Amino acid sequence: MRSKIIIASVILACILTTWLFARLYQELMTAYEQSGSLMEVEYSWLFRLLLNIGGYATVLLPGFILYKYLDRSNYFDKIGNSTHLSRILHACFGEPTERLPESIKPTKVEESTTREGVELAFCFTGLMGAYLVWGLLQEKIMTQSYLLSDGTVVKFDDSQFLVFINRLLAFLVALGRLLCTQQPLVSAPLYKFSYCSVTNIISAWCQYEALKYVSFPTQVLSKSCKVIPVMMMGKLISRTKYELYEYVTAVMISVGMVLFMFGSHDDYSVSTVTTMSGLTLLALYMVCDSFTSSWQGALFARYSCSALQMLCGVNLFSCALTAAALAHHTTTQHSLTLLQHPVFAMDCLLLSVSSAVGQLLIYRTIARFGAVVFTIIMTLRQAVSILLSCAVYGHVVSLGGCAGVALVFAAALLRVYCRRRLRARRQREVHA
Incomplete structure (x- = not known):
């Protein structure tokens, strides 16, 4: 029960981080679009690229935080795949458990x-x-x-x-x-x-x-x-x-x-x-x-x-x-x-x-x-x-x-x- 509360808190923190970054990104985007001088210079593409990367960060950064927590807490070793949430998290961040070891994999046949x-x-x-x-x-x-x-x-x-x-x-x-x-x-x-x-x-x-x-x-x-x-x-x-x-x-x-x-x-x-x-x-x-x-x-x-x-x-x-x-x-x-x-x-x-x-x-x-x-x-x-x-x-x-x-x-x-x-x-x- 304690582990479920902790993981729920971490996910909630990730959602909050996503919201905060989205707000910051929106403010930056508004400031860029209202600045005519930035949009007219030849290197305006650089500002657009940085803003795009900022938009990607609203998804990637919370995901990275969640991944680091799961990795450092050995979440999958402790919980396994006993719940729907753990199975979803395992699909996102866990290594497959059904892969054959390299030593017993079948040899590829030359075509x-x-x-x-x-x-x-x-x-x-x-x-x-x-x-x-x-x-x-x-x-x-x-x-x-x-x-x-x-x-x-x-x-x-x-x-x-x-x-x-x-x-x-x-x-x-x-x-x-x-x-x-x-x-x-x-x-x-x-x-x-x-x-x-x-x-x-x-x-x-x-x-x-x-x-x-x-x-x-x-x-x-x-x-x-x-x-x-x-x-x-x-x-x-x-x-x-x-x-x-x-x-x-x-x-x-x-x-x-x-x-x-x-x-x-x-x-x-x-x-x-x-x-x-x-x-x-x-x-x-x-x-x-x-x-x-x-x-x-x-x-x-x-x-x-x-x-x-x-x-x-x-x-x-x-x-x-x-x-x-x-x-x-x-x-x-x-x-x-x-x-x-x-x-x-x-x-x-x-x-x-x-x-x-x-x-x-x-x-x-x-x-x-x-x-x-x-x-x-x-x-x-x-x-x-x-x-x-x-x-x-x-x-x-x-x-x-x-x-x-x-x-x-x-x-x-x-x-x-x-x-x-x-x-x-x-x-x-x-x-x-």
Whole structure:
């Protein structure tokens, strides 16, 4: 009885902390929105980002306090899962009790090269289709204006609201699918998903926000060099050891994509719509995005999550965090009103559907092939999309651009060849 009273008091204290932080956040948001000078400077995005993080803190900080109390008091060892409250807390903060020890886990069976190739082709094709649609709609929503029925021309600029809509639909799709198939909703402590959720929504926000300061081609160019940051983050988070050929092919892909983008379309070489704010946002996007995929890869490896469980867990936190930040935005009401515009509503729906499908394929790819292979697939997707644009619209690819795309695909083929040789060598060593 005493332990129940204590945990109830701690939860009540967390709720009070949430309320206090929400009030403080609301005051800060009001002060920012009433200060015209802050909203007009080039670095106003930094204030918005800090305010968003303050909104996330209203959820994360009380959760952190509760987690530290449960950990230091050895709550789960003392109470177990005897009550509904303890089971809820265990799902949020406790380690699974039904996982097999590493020593008795079944050995993974190596799949055939053909089956692996088919799976890789499926992931590549699906990601390309989903994110081609997503990229086009993202640029349209963030850069175009919408004509309302009363003749007013409105431009949408609330990146946080767009992130919330995308994550909400993805969460509902994943939850519905898990319930229909009667799969466990979680296979890892829920708080583990919060790390990649925070970096996921920050990277998405930075990506949308960057389009206000840099051209779309510049943003695409920055994404093409993500392979090396992802490998560095993999070493930092999971202590992953990469072979020499993986470093070589990563550099080849990055160099090839830079050559290809500067030589494949006039917009890529002459665009000057780039500012220091835009470059900073792109750098922050790359760091957060690299952490997200690497952390998800670590969760897949440790807890054997399914793609749907990962989609559900990450987007549950994403919805909670973005909703906490949006609750006190005065622009939120404007964004909700704009949803009454049929074209804007349809654009948001299609964007969210393509984002949900893309996320599901992302998690499937990371779970099956790892974060680095996923990043390479996305880089190749960008190259193919630009080649398609050149073919459809008659853009000329320069000699340097041709050399760049040849280098990218040569690196991808070299990686496949080296991986097959390394796998064959290890199999010979096992059987020897």
